[in-house]
Structures are given as structure tokens and as C-alpha cells.
Amino acid sequence: MNFNLECCGGIHDLQSGESWQGARFAAETGRRAAFLSSQPIGCGDIVIISHGGTPSFFADLFAVWKTGACAVCLNQSTTAPELANLVNFIQPRAILTGENSANTDGLTIPIFQLAREKTGSLPPDRAERMGASLDDPALILFTSGTTGAPKGVTHSFRSLLARTALNRTHIGDANLARSLCVLPTHFGHGLIGNCLTPLLAGADLFLHAGMGVKAVPGLGPLLVDNDITFVSSVPTFWKIALKLAKPPAKQTLGQIHIGSAPLSAELWRAVQSWSGTDNVHNMYGITETANWLAGASAETLAPEDGLIGTMWGGSAAIVDGDELRPTGEGELAMQTPALMTGYLKRDDLTREVLRAGWFHTGDTGRIGEDGIIRLIGRRKSEINRAGMKVHPEEIDLLLERHPDVLEACAFGVPDEISGELVGTAITLKNNAVADQAQLRAWCAERIKADCVPDKWFFVAEIPKTDRGKINRDTVMQACLNKKENGT
Numbered sequence: 001m002n003f004n005l006e007c008c009g010g011i012h013d014l015q016s017g018e019s020w021q022g023a024r025f026a027a028e029t030g031r032r033a034a035f036l037s038s039q040p041i042g043c044g045d046i047v048i049i050s051h052g053g054t055p056s057f058f059a060d061l062f063a064v065w066k067t068g069a070c071a072v073c074l075n076q077s078t079t080a081p082e083l084a085n086l087v088n089f090i091q092p093r094a095i096l097t098g099e100n101s102a103n104t105d106g107l108t109i110p111i112f113q114l115a116r117e118k119t120g121s122l123p124p125d126r127a128e129r130m131g132a133s134l135d136d137p138a139l140i141l142f143t144s145g146t147t148g149a150p151k152g153v154t155h156s157f158r159s160l161l162a163r164t165a166l167n168r169t170h171i172g173d174a175n176l177a178r179s180l181c182v183l184p185t186h187f188g189h190g191l192i193g194n195c196l197t198p199l200l201a202g203a204d205l206f207l208h209a210g211m212g213v214k215a216v217p218g219l220g221p222l223l224v225d226n227d228i229t230f231v232s233s234v235p236t237f238w239k240i241a242l243k244l245a246k247p248p249a250k251q252t253l254g255q256i257h258i259g260s261a262p263l264s265a266e267l268w269r270a271v272q273s274w275s276g277t278d279n280v281h282n283m284y285g286i287t288e289t290a291n292w293l294a295g296a297s298a299e300t301l302a303p304e305d306g307l308i309g310t311m312w313g314g315s316a317a318i319v320d321g322d323e324l325r326p327t328g329e330g331e332l333a334m335q336t337p338a339l340m341t342g343y344l345k346r347d348d349l350t351r352e353v354l355r356a357g358w359f360h361t362g363d364t365g366r367i368g369e370d371g372i373i374r375l376i377g378r379r380k381s382e383i384n385r386a387g388m389k390v391h392p393e394e395i396d397l398l399l400e401r402h403p404d405v406l407e408a409c410a411f412g413v414p415d416e417i418s419g420e421l422v423g424t425a426i427t428l429k430n431n432a433v434a435d436q437a438q439l440r441a442w443c444a445e446r447i448k449a450d451c452v453p454d455k456w457f458f459v460a461e462i463p464k465t466d467r468g469k470i471n472r473d474t475v476m477q478a479c480l481n482k483k484e485n486g487t
Contacts, residue, residue: 009204011055020055032063032114043068051076051098052185053209060096068132072140075186078102089150134158144391152344153287163290163338166313167197175254176203179230182211188291189260220248232257234387251276259283260387261419268303284308290338306374332365333358383412388450404432411476423455434458
């Protein structure tokens with residue numbers, strides 16, 4: 001798939017000071033694509049990219065696409081056991097690494113750092129066959145399964161181009177002109193919404209991936225010094241920014257998005273006041289629909305809890321048994337040109353959520369006669385930790401591998417800053433001694449830091465329903481009603 005990268009205004013890494021203008025970006029992408037094709041890597045192949053948040057990452061990503069292959073973008077903090085599990089499942093042709101990459105020790109597949117590789121010689125017949133069709137797989141984002149059965153969301157070039165085109169329509173190229181990304185680039189909000197959308201609009205992209213507590217106080221001057229016109233992040237980011245950062249001395253922002261987790265009306269209004277613009281959107285998006293599906297701007301709708309506005313292309317409906325209704329309350333189903341093709345190698349899971357062209361979200365909402373959507377709650381059991389999705393089933397299975405753990409049940413614990421923290425109830429085997437520090441360290445060696453439980457509860461028995469099933473809400477309430485074992 002060919003993109004006119006020379007039209008990109010440039011990619012600027014605000015942490016390292018590295019800046020690539022469009023011509024350099026295009027040339028570097030072409031050089032890396034030639035090397036990959038000489039391996040040979042091309043249409044039908046899958047390539048893992050185990051680093052992110054830099055100009056070099058985007059050169060790797062577009063190089064993979066230029067060959068016609070499909071990219072898997074991973075969190076660079078993925079542990080060696082997690083990566084080995086994914087490699088075994090995906091069977092990729094290669095892994096691309098950077099200066100800060102996931103641990104590749106023990107893997108036997110080809111591993112390349114394209115920034116250091118010399119351009120390979122490309123046979124003429126190979127050059128003629130480079131590129132992919134619109135419906136070929138382009139991107140796989142894993143939403144679960146790094147320690148258990150993987151769940152990889154597969155998007156075609158068509159769905160990505162549809163989503164970025166819709167984003168451009170609703171944001172406007174003038175607002176996208178100088179976009180700031182403060183999120184990691186291994187999930188849809190950061191990668192597709194914050195980065196691919198402005199890049200394919202020919203805008204300048206400024207990177208400050210994972211902007212933490214130490215950097216947040218400088219947010220105001222950063223916006224002004226770089227004339228930032230667009231930024232999107234999660235509620236947790238703004239909760240911290242409003243406490244630590246002074247408002248910008250000059251209003252440069254044309255549009256702000258907040259998404260990936262529920263946004264309260266109070267925080268929504270506070271961001272309006274801090275930023276100096278009412279064009280602050282609460283966004284609703286899902287990885288399976290290539291990020292933003294719907295949005296509500298405070299310019300046109302008064303902020304309220306759960307308000308997610310109208311669809312950004314496509315249709316929304318309420319599931320009513322085997323029927324779909326355009327209004328009412330119940331499970332939300334969405335139809336969009338940016339829909340995934342399915343879950344990688346998991347037709348069983350795909351059939352559960354894709355029915356007759358509609359994606360069944362698992363979220364409960366309300367659609368009014370005016371088409372405005374309000375989100376009521378999430379039916380899925382996933383824990384939303386500062387916008388990062390944590391699947392409790394994976395935590396259960398991992399902890400139950402520990403020799404001292406008989407049974408485990410993970411759940412979300414409400415938290416003012418992060419939205420939810422990860423809590424877990426633990427039943428130990430006979431004669432085992434509760435040691436939270438040891439269990440926490442054991443988990444940290446096997447899963448990402450975002451997934452390591454924050455709250456630990458050692459219990460004699462984990463309550464179950466009369467059918468022998470665990471109700472996570474019941475377990476959570478029982479644990480919170482007793483004193484937590486540790487902090």
C-alpha cells in the first residue's frame with residue numbers, strides 16, 4: 001500500500017529532539033521497505049514491531065505496509081514470556097526492534113533493527129509485486145491474550161483509511177495541522193486517532209509518548225511553544241494535568257479529544273476552562289472499530305456523564321433479542337466502514353460480535369430520537385485502568401499458576417485518578433503464607449506493569465453463584481467491605 005509520505009509535514013519527537021520532515025520520512029520508509037522485501041517479506045506476511053513512539057517506529061510501520069505485509073504493534077514493555085506466547089500464536093515472519101524494545105531473548109525468528117540495516121538489493125520482479133489491496137490485513141492490535149489465548153483485532157487497509165478519513169472530516173485539517181500525541185502507539189487511540197489521522201492529513205505530528213507526572217507540569221508551555229492545535233488523551237491524563245500544569249499562556253488548541261475511559265461532566269468542564277476552548281469532545285471508540293466511533297463536543301452539547309454524542313460515520317442501534325432498534329436502551333451495536341475484519345485465528349470470537357455487518361459492543365447505552373447516544377455502562381468484565389484495558393481472566397489464570405495460589409479472582413476497584421485499579425482476591429493453598437510483595441514481584445516478571453494488581457485481598461474462600469460461577473462485582477464488594485491485606 002503506497003502513501004504519499006512526502007506530504008507529511010514532519011514527525012517531531014519532543015523527548016529526544018529528533019525531527020524528520022516529510023522527504024526524509026518518505027526516503028527512510030522506502031529504504032526500510034526495500035530491505036524487508038529483500039528478505040523476502042511481503043503480502044500475506046505478518047511482522048511484529050516491538051517498539052514505538054518515535055519517528056523510527058513510524059518509518060518501520062509504513063515500510064511494512066509498503067511491502068504489503070501486516071504489522072502487529074506491541075507494547076515495548078511486553079515481557080519475554082508474553083512475547084514468546086504471541087510469537088507462537090502469530091507465527092510472524094520477523095520482529096522489528098528499536099532502541100527500547102520488548103525483550104526478544106530466546107526467540108528464533110529473524111529480528112531486525114531497520115535503523116541499522118543496510119538497504120537490500122530488490123529483484124525487479126519483487127518490486128513489481130510490492131503492495132497490497134485495500135482488503136488485505138494491515139494492522140493487528142492485541143486486546144488480550146499475552147499470557148493466555150491471544151485476541152488480536154485485525155484491520156484491513158480499507159478500514160484504517162475509512163477511519164482516518166472520517167476523523168479528518170469531523171476534526172478538520174486546520175485543527176489537525178499540529179497534532180500532539182501523549183499516548184503510547186500500540187493501541188488504537190494513540191496510534192490511529194492521534195498519529196495516523198494527522199500523518200495521512202499531511203499534518204505535523206509531535207510525539208511525547210507516555211507523558212508522565214514529571215513532564216505534565218510543562219504541558220502549557222509545550223502547547224504554546226509548538227503551536228499545538230490538536231491533542232487527544234484519556235481522563236486520567238487530564239486529572240493529573242489539571243492538578244500540576246498551569247493553563248497555556250496562549251490559546252492554540254482548535255480541538256481536544258478525551259476518550260478510552262468514562263469522562264465525568266465535571267472533568268469535561270474543567271478541561272474547557274483550563275484549555276480556553278469549548279471544542280472539547282468526549283469520544284467513544286473501540287479497538288474493533290479503529291478508535292473513534294462517536295463524539296460529543298461541549299460547543300454544541302452541554303457536558304453530562306455518559307454523553308458520547310452522534311456517530312462519526314455509520315449507524316448505531318439497540319439490540320433487542322434478534323432485532324435491532326434505532327432508539328431505546330440496551331446493548332449498543334454499531335455499523336461502520338472502519339470495522340475490523342475479525343479476530344486473528346479466532347473465528348469463534350468473531351462470530352460472537354460480528355453479526356450481519358453489525359458489531360455488538362457489549363456496552364449498554366441509550367439512543368434518543370435525535371440520534372444522540374449516551375453510554376450507561378460496560379457489560380464486559382475488562383478493567384479500565386487509565387484507558388488501558390486489563391482483562392481479569394488473564395490475571396486469574398496467571399496467578400493460579402503460582403505454586404501457593406489455589407484460586408484467584410481479579411476485578412476493577414474504583415479510583416478517582418485512574419478510573420479503576422486492578423484488585424484481586426486470593427485463596428492460598430494449605431499451609432501457604434500470604435506474601436503480597438513476593439506475589440507482586442512474581443507477576444511483574446510475567447506481565448506488563450499495567451496488569452499487575454494494585455490491591456490484594458487474601459480470603460478464605462471466593463464467593464460463587466448457585467451455579468458455581470464467579471460474579472466479579474460480588475467478589476469486589478466482599479473484598480472492599482473487609483480490610484485490604486497490604487497497599
